[in-house]
Amino acid sequence: MKAAKHVIPEDAAHILIVDDDDRIRSLLKRYLSEHEFRTSVASNAKEARALMASVDFDALVLDVMMPGETGFELTKSVRAASNVPILLLTARGLAEDRIEGLEMGADDYLSKPFEPRELLLRLNSLLRRSAVAGGEKREVKFGGCTFSLGRGELRKGGEIVRLTSGEAALLKALAQKPGEAISREALAKQTAQGMERSVDVQVTRLRKKIEEDPRTPIYLQTVRGVGYALMTD
Template sequence: MNKKANYDDASHILVVDDDDRIRTLLKRYLAESGFRASIAADATQARSLIAAFDFDLFIFDVMMPGETGFSLTKFVRDISNVPILLLTARGLPEDRIEGLEAGADDYLSKPFEPRELLLRVNSLLRRSKPAQLSRKEVQFGDCNFSIGRGELRKNGELVRLTAGEASLLRALAQKPREPISREALAQQSDAGMERSVDVQVTRLRKKIEEDPRAPIYLQTVRGVGYALMAD
């Protein structure tokens, strides 16, 4: 796969499609092309992720059970200018018009060539880059975490993180000081299950906190989940 160029930090893309095979293929292809990709099976799951994390681009399937991609597009456009690419199995002109009227930035009919999807994604990101640059680094105490590189330094020294720890810390760092649910963290990070999130948090605290039993920076928010108390 050709790696994505001209982006210091990997852009974060949310793919929403009720077809498990398509979701999995798109996530793998985008990851191999240098992007960070999250997936959701429906609009309800997508709304939860959108509330918890910052994204640089959305890819929505139009025809989904329950809430359609058109409705989800309208929801996003009311709260954000993040570019939206719609996917549909129907290439009817009226569908394209409805999607664009809802606020979509581009439209791609299924089946599509992965290379064309990548070209459209890069084009949308280039146009939106000035408005979509996300926070690159967060500081908390003696620690500095690079969101793009997934690197943690404490007092200037590199701290070794597992892939799971890095993905969890990246998810928390995107929304500093804001509580994020265990469910959302499990979907976004490599933890997989909510219980695994707790395990990863315990490990991270040992690397971040002076006293892991009395955490200052990686705090538990009772009844919600966790929050990274960045400076």
């Protein structure tokens, strides 16, 4: 008789683990999943950025010593645009390293080797503090649609609407500042589209999925001379 499959709640916190060590990624993914977390993994900063462009994570666990862009550099970049809790992992336990990580914007620091139980406790503490601080709104509604920033998931009439990673990233960027006009240039940078023309294409596609009449949009509006705005309920 097969054991019942462990099901993680849909509203569970979603953690991104970034480490170039396959063993650590697998260990943490399994351990956190067993403790009711949804998890995603990346082996370097480039992969992490691609995931963060379309998913709003509740916390990041970043290795410091990665090839290419380090955990310190990634932390500084992320912190410039987001208040997501960041826990750094490093094989170096020097006080100078801990201070540098905190100066870059990290919330906590854990030296390798570490006990998974300690990482779990620290993550829970960070998430509680983040919740108390208020954080950003996790869900926005417009018309018959509901968009979850945490899951990057759009529902219309209760049914899931399939989004490409580019569409999800654009909708997330707009949903974080409902009713506020955001320039095409800023959206291009936030969604990793690179070009303003790409943003226009994604907007056209999104309108077909969320508007009753895409030619006269009510929710995803063009703000003349500025860019676009998502009008929510």
